[in-house]
Amino acid sequence: MIRLLVALMLLLALLVAASLAFGDVSLTWRDLYHATTGTGDPDPQTTMIVFDLRLPRVLLALFVGVALATAGTITLAIMRNPLAEPGVLGINSGAAAAAMAVIVLVQEPPIALLQAAGFFGAAAMALAVYTLAWRGGTSSLRIILIGIGLSSLATAGTTFLSAFGDIGDVQRAMVWLAGSVYDANMDKVRLLAFWLIIPVTLAFLSAGELDLIRFGDHSAKSLGQPVDLVRGVMIVLVTVLSGAAVAVSGLIGFIGLVAPHIARRLVGASHARIFPVAALVGACLVVAADLIGRIILPPTQLPAGIVTGLVGAPFFAYLLWGRRHGDG
Template identity: 65%
Template sequence: MRIVTVLLATLAGLALASLALGDVTIPVHELTRAIVNPAAASPDTQVILLELRLPRALLSLLVGMALAVAGTVAQTVMRNPLAEPGILGINAGAALAATLLIVALPGAPTTLLPWASFAGAGAMATAIYTLSWRNGTSSLRIILIGIGLSSLTGAVTTLLTAFGDIRDVQRAMIWLAGSVYDADWSKVRLLALWLSGPLALIWLGARELDLIRFRDDAARSLGQRVNLMRGLTILLCTLISGAAVAAAGLIGFVGLIAPHLARRLVGPAHIRLIPVAALTGGVLVMAADLLGRTVIAPAQLPAGLVTALIGAPFLGYLLWGRRHVPA
């Protein structure tokens, strides 16, 4: 498919730029030599490329893919073009858990941070689905309850940062901004392993996602168990987005932008939409991270801030385009 080829070429270009550019710029000939024969590169180049920049680029790719697929699933299941894991409250649960660990338990080991944020995402998804159940679920109830719980957890997070120790609050704010600056090979391997199963299941369930796009009655008439399917997809969405947030913090708007761009490119059929959305999300986060660490170098902007600068106008564009659509 031509679109996939273009996206893969774009990812390859971004990867090469991410490896070459930074506080220390690596010339093209040295970068080529290091890629072709790593043993021939200088020790400093090997450390910069293999231990710092390559894991960061790969983690950006994985996080972008995860957030994009989670956003695609959320928009399909909720039948809402503005839906994403953030609006469902999943990310807010992860943020609260991480802030609790950093601010309220400052002596806790930092290795617990990814697990705490993932547990927070899972607990929030469970609460939303439980509270929305009333002889079944509906997209509207899930969205409204998600917004309400997201506001509640956001208020608690703000309360913690208002009264916490300033050093711990600064650590929490850096994490909440969303960044892949501390990427390493263990994070890359763990995230890749964790995402492989849920992403494969979502792609294999493309036909079911095509059905659930219709009204519940229409999906049931075609043989789909709607409540079961909605619960399973929300679970997979939580597993994917929770893992991405645990690895890189809150990087917003990728789950909103990437699915819309992918639909413009390949249409609504999920067998094509899911892989294209994943690649588009990878492009967005890799580009955001590259811009964040080069545009005002040696200072760095978190990738989450860059995606917010892009995503906020895009959200306004979507709202403006739907201003005449009946509520």
């Protein structure tokens, strides 16, 4: 386990270094070293590129990956469905619709307002899903089905806003909806990092409860777990994590699905092991997606959400095929 964590941290460090070095203006490793350490009389332009343009972007991608992977790990556990992720619950769509409304209806919205809108949109969707799914208790199947229905409703609202909004605002919003960290700055990084401290910590501390609930509601209740309460608290954590991530980066899909599955394959079913590995894998995936999007078709920059979609869609199909083969 320790060796795996060290290997993932080294991979993440390598991806961060590559993201700082490569782009429209590529830097040599020597230039990057001098700029980051302040030695050797670094070039002011190089320092500006590293610290003002690329460092905020790579840090934001890292934190978004951690948030989405952690939220996906929780969702897989409480839904007990290998195809479940926050998007299935409609939480991402709710956050996206609220943030879209702010982008289209408010001129140059402040960062805090955009993040707040993302959170409250996700919270409203989660509350609606949980309320409609309640019938003498919660059921993971009812939650998933209602989440899919409300997600479609939120998507329709997003489309409505795009149809009647100002063309400039709509174009900016559509780029945001594709999932990108291109407009990152240190204010966004600090806000997101501060926002994630408590929910990520609580998620890691809930590993034992998630280990118990994944065996099924009846088994968990027989062992004294208040299943409905635990599931409700976990949905709140998913809401906070997903809402914050979507508010700053748009819809970067499949990270909440791919990262937990990779972590489970690497370390087994214990959530105490899955959480740190999934967080590192999620960070690596988003940082790598943003890097690939910047360098694959220069000077065009592909949003990270498009890159993760190209990877995640085949992975989702693989999971579907595996379930069909297993059921057969």
